[in-house]
Amino acid sequence: MMSVFRSSRLLRAGVAAAIGMLAALTTAQGEELGPVPQIETEAARVELGKRLFFDRRLSGDAAISCASCHIPERGFSDGLPLSAAYPGSLGFRNTPTLINSAHRAAWFHDGRLGTNLNDVTREMITEDYLMNMDMRLMQERLKQDPVYVEMFAAAGYGEPSNGGVRKAIPEYLKTLISRNSLFDQGAMSDAAQSGFAIFTGVAGCSNCHSGARFTDDEIHNTGVPDNPEIWRDPMRHATFVAYAMFMGVENYMNIRRDPGAHVRGHAADGSDIGTFLTPTLRELTQTGPYMHNGVFATLEEVVDFYNAGGGDDPNKDPRLVPLELSKQQRTDLIAFLQELSGDPLVGPEFVWEEPIPTEYEIIDDWRDTPN
Amino acid sequence: MLKGKRKIVISAIGLAIAVPLLALQAASDENPPLAPLGDPPIPLDNPQTDEKIELGRMLFFDTRLGGDASTACSTCHNQEQGWAFSDDLSRGYPGTVHWRNSQTIINSAYYGKLFWAGSAGSLESQAPSAAKGAVAGNGENDVMEARLAFIPEYRELFDTVFGDVWPRIDNAWRAIAAFERTLVQTDTPLDLFLRGDENALTEQQLRGRELFEGRANCIQCHNGAMATDERYYNLGVPPALRWEEDAAAQITFRFEQIAKGVTEELYREIKDDAGLYYRTKEVSDMGKFRTPSLRYTLYTAPYMHNGAFWDLTEVVEFYNEGGGENEFSENRTDLIQPLGLSDDEIEDLVAFIEAFSGPEIRIEVPTLPPYQPLPNPAD
Numbered sequence: 206m207m208s209v210f211r212s213s214r215l216l217r218a219g220v221a222a223a224i225g226m227l228a229a230l231t232t233a234q235g236e237e238l239g240p241v242p243q244i245e246t247e248a249a250r251v252e253l254g255k256r257l258f259f260d261r262r263l264s265g266d267a268a269i270s271c272a273s274c275h276i277p278e279r280g281f282s283d284g285l286p287l288s289a290a291y292p293g294s295l296g297f298r299n300t301p302t303l304i305n306s307a308h309r310a311a312w313f314h315d316g317r318l319g320t321n322l323n324d325v326t327r328e329m330i331t332e333d334y335l336m337n338m339d340m341r342l343m344q345e346r347l348k349q350d351p352v353y354v355e356m357f358a359a360a361g362y363g364e365p366s367n368g369g370v371r372k373a374i375p376e377y378l379k380t381l382i383s384r385n386s387l388f389d390q391g392a393m394s395d396a397a398q399s400g401f402a403i404f405t406g407v408a409g410c411s412n413c414h415s416g417a418r419f420t421d422d423e424i425h426n427t428g429v430p431d432n433p434e435i436w437r438d439p440m441r442h443a444t445f446v447a448y449a450m451f452m453g454v455e456n457y458m459n460i461r462r463d464p465g466a467h468v469r470g471h472a473a474d475g476s477d478i479g480t481f482l483t484p485t486l487r488e489l490t491q492t493g494p495y496m497h498n499g500v501f502a503t504l505e506e507v508v509d510f511y512n513a514g515g516g517d518d519p520n521k522d523p524r525l526v527p528l529e530l531s532k533q534q535r536t537d538l539i540a541f542l543q544e545l546s547g548d549p550l551v552g553p554e555f556v557w558e559e560p561i562p563t564e565y566e567i568i569d570d571w572r573d574t575p576n
Numbered sequence: 577m578l579k580g581k582r583k584i585v586i587s588a589i590g591l592a593i594a595v596p597l598l599a600l601q602a603a604s605d606e607n608p609p610l611a612p613l614g615d616p617p618i619p620l621d622n623p624q625t626d627e628k629i630e631l632g633r634m635l636f637f638d639t640r641l642g643g644d645a646s647t648a649c650s651t652c653h654n655q656e657q658g659w660a661f662s663d664d665l666s667r668g669y670p671g672t673v674h675w676r677n678s679q680t681i682i683n684s685a686y687y688g689k690l691f692w693a694g695s696a697g698s699l700e701s702q703a704p705s706a707a708k709g710a711v712a713g714n715g716e717n718d719v720m721e722a723r724l725a726f727i728p729e730y731r732e733l734f735d736t737v738f739g740d741v742w743p744r745i746d747n748a749w750r751a752i753a754a755f756e757r758t759l760v761q762t763d764t765p766l767d768l769f770l771r772g773d774e775n776a777l778t779e780q781q782l783r784g785r786e787l788f789e790g791r792a793n794c795i796q797c798h799n800g801a802m803a804t805d806e807r808y809y810n811l812g813v814p815p816a817l818r819w820e821e822d823a824a825a826q827i828t829f830r831f832e833q834i835a836k837g838v839t840e841e842l843y844r845e846i847k848d849d850a851g852l853y854y855r856t857k858e859v860s861d862m863g864k865f866r867t868p869s870l871r872y873t874l875y876t877a878p879y880m881h882n883g884a885f886w887d888l889t890e891v892v893e894f895y896n897e898g899g900g901e902n903e904f905s906e907n908r909t910d911l912i913q914p915l916g917l918s919d920d921e922i923e924d925l926v927a928f929i930e931a932f933s934g935p936e937i938r939i940e941v942p943t944l945p946p947y948q949p950l951p952n953p954a955d
Contacts, residue, residue, distance in 0.1 A: 265714045266644045267671030293645030294719065333719040337643045339710035342672070345830040349823055439726035439947035446722035458725065458742055459953045565823035572820065575844045576830050 240389040241305050241417045241487065244379040253356045254377025257370055259557040262346050263330060265337035267563065268292050271329065271374070274300045277551045280491030281381060286499030287434060287441060294334040295440040297448070297463070299499035302492045304550060305485050307379040310422045314497035315466045316482045317452070322375035330370070334444045340367040349565040380555065383418075383487045386547035393544045400541025403534050408511065412524050419486035419545065424466040426480045427525060428516025432498035436461050463498060476520050490546040504539045608800040610789075612767040613871070616685035616757050622700060622750050624757060631733040632755025634942045635748050640723045641707050643714035646670055649706065649752065652678045655938055658875030659759065664883025665818050665825060668711040673824045675711065675816075675832050675849070677883040682872040682937060685757040686802050692881040693851045694808065694866045699753035704745075710835070711828050721745040729945035761872060764934040777931055784928025787921055792895065794925075796911050803870040803932060808852045810863035810907040812900040815848040816882040848903035849882060863904030874933035888926045896922060 257263060258271045274288055275281040281303035283289065288296030298314055306312065311319040318325055330336045330343065347353045347365035354365060362369035387393045393401065404410045415421050435441045449457035452468040462479070470477040481497045495501045501510065510516065512535060515525035530538065568574050618624055635641055639648045647669055652661045659680045661667055666678035676692055684690060689697060696702035707713035707720065724730050724743035734743035737751065768776035777785070788794045797805050818825040833843045836854040852861040865881045879885045885894060894900060898914035917925065 262671070265671065265710065266646070266669060268644070291644060293640070293643065333643065333716040337714060337716070339714070339831075339835075341834045342710045342827070342831045345827045345834070348830070349827050436952065437949055439949050442950060443719070443722040443726050443947070446725060447716075447718040450718050450722065458950075461952050461954065565827060567821065567823045568826055571826060572847050576833070576846070 237417060238415075239417050240386075241308065241383045243382050243384075244307055246376050246379050247360070249356070250360045250362075250373050250376040251380055253353075253360045253362075253369075254373035254375070255555070255557045256352070256356065256561065257374055258377055260561050261563065262350075262561075263336060263338060263343055263370075264291065265339070265342075266292060269336065271336075274335075275303050277556050278491075278549065280304055280488040280546075280549070282492040284493070286432065286494045286502070290334045290444060291337045294444045295438060296334065297435045297441045297445040298497055299494060301484060302488055303378055304381045304488050305383055305418045307375070307381065308418055311482060314481050314484075315464075315468050316424055317466075317469050319469075322378055323371045326371050326374045327367075334447060340370075343367065343370070346565065349568070350562070351566060381550055383547045386487070387544040388541075389547065394540060396537045396540035397544040398541075399534075400537035400539065403530065403538050404541055407534075408528055408530065408538065409524055410511070413483045413522075414486050420483040422483065424470075424477070424480040424482055425522045426465075426477075426518055426520045428479070428518035428521040429481070429496045429498065429510075430500055430516050431462055432500045435463070435498065465497070479518055479520060486542060486545055488546045490543050491549060504542055505535075508535050508538055508542075607795045608805075610766065610770065610795070610799065610803060611801040612770045613683070613686070613760070613762040613764075613801045615762070616683075616760050618757060619698065619700075622753060624754050625737065627733060628737045628751050628754045629758055631730070631737055632751035632753070633939070634730075634733075634944060635752050636755055637942055638944050640727075641713065641715060641720050641748065642669070643716070643719075644670060645723075647713055649681075649703075649713075650941075652712070653681050655936075658682070658872060658877075659937070660876045662877065664878050664886075665816060668824075668828065669709075669714045672711040673818070673822065673828055675825065675828045676881050677878060679868070680872050680876045681756050682759050682761055683802065683869055685760055686869075687804075687866075688806055689866065692865045692868075693855060694806075695855055699756050700749050703749040703752045707749075710831070717745050720748070723947075724748065726947045726950060727945050728948050759937065761934050761937060764871065765931040767934075769931070778927065780924050780927040781931045782928075783921075784924035784926070784931075787917070787925050788928055792915050792917065792925060793911075794895070797867045798870050804867040806866060808861065808864035808866055809909040809911070810851070810865075810902070810904055811894075811912055812863075812902050812905055812908045813865075813880045813882065813884050813894075814900050814902055816884065818882075819847070846903070850904065851881065853904075860907055863902050863907050870929055870932040872933050872937075874930050875936055888929050889922065892917070892922050892925050892929075 258275075261267050261270045261273075263270060269291065274283050276283055283300040286299060288298060288300040290296040301314065307322060311317075312322075312325045318328060327340070328335075330338045331340060344365060344367050347357075347370070350365075357363065357365045357369050360369065360373060362372065383389075387397065388401075404414075411419075413421050413423070413425055435445060445463070446457060449460070449464070454460070454464055454468060464478045466480040466482065467475065467478045470480075472478075489495070489504060493502060493504070495504070495507050501507045508530075511525070512528045512530050514527035515521055636649045636653075639645045639651070642648065652666050652674070653659045654661060659682050661678035664677060666674035666676065668674040679692065684699065689695070690699065690702040696705060704717075705712075707715045708717070721743065724734070724745070730743050734740040734747060738744065738747040740747060765776045765781070788798075797807065797809065799805055816825070819829050830843070833846060838846065838850075838854070848863065850862040852864040853859065855861075873879070873888065877887055879888070879891050885891045895912065896915045896917045899908060899912040
């Protein structure tokens with residue numbers, strides 16, 4: 206079905222897609238150009254994960270939930286250049302969209318977690334500057350909520366537990382898949398169609414932005430400029446220091462630049478400093494500002510950046526060269542990027558809309574109820 | 577399903593060992609007399625200096641040494657509440673309640689072991705567990721240490737005091753410990769009296785003293801200069817009512833069982849604070865707590881590890897009845913027996929306990945220096 210869909214779309218897009226080019230648009234995982242595949246999930250687990258995702262009691266002081274930073278109406282990002290953080294801190298990176306993140310092979314802008322969403326969920330909940338939650342306390346909070354007691358049982362996880370949370374939230378994340386973009390429907394505007402040709406052709410974007418999600422899931426150095434706000438604001442800089450200290454970054458007090466995936470690769474010659482995972486290009490209309498540090502507010506700025514051959518960095522990917530795209534070509538390219546965005550994932554299918562209590566119910570007859 | 581009154585059964589072996597030990601102890605001990613309090617011991621590896629104490633004072637009041645920058649040491653050790661917190665169970669980190677009564681830090685410098693169950697060996701090692709515990713400060717070393725680097729006054733003081741290029745979090749605990757060693761009171765009416773000022777105690781207090789050292793026999797445990805033998809006893813202090821009435825307290829109660837590493841089986845059954853047991857995992861230590869000092873107690877109500885009693889009269893009435901009942905009553909000390917004190921005698925004893933406290937200790941709350949951007953070394 207996928208392949209039928211793909212070829213019909215390509216035909217309607219009127220792009221002379223050579224076989225070789227299609228190969229370039231195939232990710233390391235063999236993901237092919239076309240709609241992002243939906244993932245099979247189990248309803249009771251998704252429902253549980255959805256409620257947890259919107260529940261502030263999952264953070265240490267019960268002030269924020271996953272949805273405080275990953276806001277459905279903003280494509281599960283937050284609309285800020287640099288993310289907020291747990292109270293008392295501020296973030297030093299842009300909040301990425303969670304749409305299609307279940308298809309990734311590694312997570313975070315630096316790709317520092319390469320296992321699974323179960324671990325990503327734990328990281329989000331326990332990280333000091335994100336949700337700062339002792340999961341043992343979280344478990345006891347959940348056990349105090351009769352709705353969760355029921356939902357965990359219905360999901361087949363037994364009583365509320367850390368393990369159950371780390372399974373249920375990923376199950377919910379798996380439902381956050383792009384759908385119905387004009388691109389997927391083969392209904393792109395003329396401008397977008399010509400933008401697509403530029404994207405895969407002269408601009409060479411598909412060297413890295415390939416496959417259904419438009420990412421090769423690899424790291425590259427594009428020379429994105431620094432965001433000075435990180436170093437200007439002590440609350441953000443302090444968060445960076447805590448992160449860099451924990452990740453074992455050398456000389457972390459004196460650097461003024463996000464080392465990116467160097468924290469994972471630790472290349473001795475520093476050649477991986479400033480590399481970041483290629484992000485998906487789906488849902489861009491909802492997820493600005495752009496790049497790991499939100500330095501670009503608009504897609505115009507992003508395209509101007511690439512048109513100039515990317516940023517200034519000795520280790521920049523050699524494929525990034527000045528493109529000399531005309532004004533029209535740039536407008537078309539942006540039209541194409543915009544038509545990669547589909548239906549917003551809002552409404553009851555994706556959002557827990559019933560109120561979630563902030564208080565807990567007393568266990569009556571406590572002395573005679575086993576813990 | 578467990579039903580009915582829950583009791584943790586002590587193994588026969590536990591009992592067999594406990595009884596002869598107690599007998600030995602009672603036979604060999606002359607109770608050290610009450611004595612005036614001298615200067616606190618200062619550890620060789622953390623000497624007091626003015627700058628260190630000043631730094632410690634600032635850090636003690638600084639909410640940034642905690643997860644969400646809302647809860648300082650001084651939040652739960654409030655000088656207007658006896659350097660403790662005036663509720664049965666201490667307030668907790670936001671979104672939580674603590675599970676024990678907050679202790680005063682006045683004179684904590686003299687204890688060999690800190691906390692109600694003695695789980696910390698020094699003020700230096702107590703402070704981080706307070707700042708990091710999920711229902712206390714909920715901070716993490718890396719974030720707290722990073723924050724300190726962005727406060728120029730702290731950078732300077734850590735450099736002067738410890739020679740730190742960048743403030744080190746371990747040194748923050750040392751500075752706080754040094755500050756705590758200044759929070760002592762050595763001139764209570766009882767100190768003055770014991771140093772020879774015969775007018776320092778009232779007639780009523782003198783009658784109370786006689787009971788304390790005589791018929792009421794408080795001196796068995798509350799002895800020496802600190803009025804504590806620093807041993808651990810189960811007096812039968814009843815479990816906290818809050819656990820039956822407050823959902824947040826129920827949550828923390830269960831969390832603490834997990835955090836303290838009890839077995840799955842015990843986790844399911846337990847409904848009371850097992851105290852010293854969490855450290856030793858000896859069933860015979862269940863429900864035992866460190867004898868606290870009686871100094872400064874005039875200001876630290878409510879009393880006992882869970883704040884079960886709201887004033888000193890209630891405490892003395894509890895002793896007068898020969899203690900109480902809790903989930904681990906098998907471990908109750910037999911040093912506590914019904915006393916048969918009259919109402920007047922109870923008042924006398926309370927008056928004497930009040931002689932363990934001098935005037936309230938108040939200090940100026942420091943103005944805390946703000947964050948500043950860090951200059952770029954490349955500029």
